[in-house]
Amino acid sequence: MDFRKQKLSIAEAKEMDMVQYLSLLGYEPSKIRNNDYWYRSPLREEKTPSFKVNRKLNRWYDHGLGKGGNMIDFGIAHYGCSVGEFLNKLNGRSSFQAPLKSIPKRENEPEHQLKILKEVELSSYALIRYLKQRKIPVEIATQYCWxxxxxxxxxxxYGIGFKNDSGGFxxxxxxxxxxxxxxxxxTIKSGSKEVAxxxxxxxxxxxxxxxxxxTENSQDIVVLNSVSFxxxxxxxMEKHQAIQLYLDRDATGQNLTQRALSMSTKYxxxxxLYKNHxxxxxxxxxxxxxxKKRLGNKL
Known part of the structure; x- marks a missing residue:
């Protein structure tokens, strides 16, 4: 079944399994005690896990922030968006993970995490075709992806993998x-005074x-991989003299852009450039x- 074509209601979204959704986002529990799954908070930086999901209730609570709630509440806090925007993300109408089908939750169910088996040079016809559909030349993708x-x-x-600074994909x-x-x-570092x-x-x-x-040394690069980062x-970013923001044009991206602009003139x-997209x-x-004709000298 293609979940991207489904339109979830608020009630259905609240029933989605939070443990599995967090796993899709790349967050795995540090410890599991009965129905309680403990994480380092996805909403902020911390060393000691204080973000708890009760899988039986399907509710979360961040002890460091002193707040919690259901799946909708988490989505709003994680992405900094409205209820409608989060439902759009779950429905696959923006560049976020596809939604999970609500499944029955069992007590003390073992965790199923994504496990990397191997990384090889991009060669799959299906993945190359996908890149072409996204108008990304294969010779460029192979420089940065596996x-x-x-x-x-x-x-x-299997899929196109882009590695982060900690070795995840x-x-x-x-x-x-x-x-x-x-x-x-x-981060991609070349010693430039500018970062995109x-x-x-x-x-x-x-x-x-x-x-x-x-040229490779014309700009340093930061890919956030999540606006929460x-x-x-x-x-x-702020080691550089100029910080060029190419964030999404949705409410989350634009709110973050405006916040950055208010913090420093470097941003x-x-x-x-892509205001209608x-x-x-x-x-x-x-x-x-x-x-290139449309782009001109704007970058």
């Missing part, structure tokens, strides 16, 4: 979006596709036949 084979719930899959294929642990930002910042790696690859002759990326909003890759797909 073909990752992984296991979930005893079944094997963001994984994409035509039907599935996921992360492997540990989840982190990705993206939410996801397909937008980064889109910029490389637009400027195939861009913006604060984690700030120390690296520069570059999203006007949800993100840079969406813009490239729709007008990718002549991107």
């Amino acid at each position: 073909e990752v084979h992984y296991e979930v719930n005893g079944k094997n899959y 963001e994984i994409r294929n035509p039907y599935f979006k996921a992360s492997s642990s540990p989840k982190d930002i990705t 910042v993206f939410e996801g790696f397909t937008d980064f690859l889109s910029l490389r596709a637009l400027h195939k002759n861009l 913006f604060e984690r990326a700030r120390p690296f 520069i909003d570059k999203s006007s 949800k993100d840079l890759n969406d813009w490239l797909i729709h007008i990718g036949k002549q991107p």
Whole structure:
């Protein structure tokens, strides 16, 4: 069944298994005690796990923040979005993980996490075709990505893997979006005084596709891999003289952009380039036949 075509109601979204959803986002429990699954908080930085999901109740509570709730409450806190925007994300109408089918929860059910089996050079016809649909040249993708084979719930899959600074992967294929642990930002350092910042790696690859002759040391790169990692990326970003933001044009991305602009004049909003599209890759797909003409000297 293609979950991307489903339209979840608020009630259905609340019934989605939070433990499995967190696993898709790349978060695995540090410990499990009966029905309580303890995590390092997905909502902030911490060393001692204080974010709890009671799987029987399907409710979460962040002891460090002093707040909790259901799946909807988590989505709003995690992405900084409205209820409607979070439902859109679950329905697959934006670049977030596809929704999970609500499944019966069993007490003390063992955790099924995504396990990386191997990483090889990109060669799968299906993945190459997917890249072409996204208007990303294979020769660019192979510079930064791998073909990752992984296991979930005893079944094997493969996808395009983009490695983060901690060794985890963001994984994409035509039907599935996921992360492997540990989840982190990705930085590409070349000693430049400028840094370009993206939410996801397909937008980064889109910029490389637009400027195939861009030299490697022209810009440093930060791929957040989740907007929740913006604060984690700030120390690296703010070492640079100019910080170019290529964040999504949805409410979450634009709110984060405005917050960054209010913090320092180093931050520069570059999203006007694709103002009529949800993100840079969406813009490239729709007008990718002549991107350089439209792009001009704006980057």
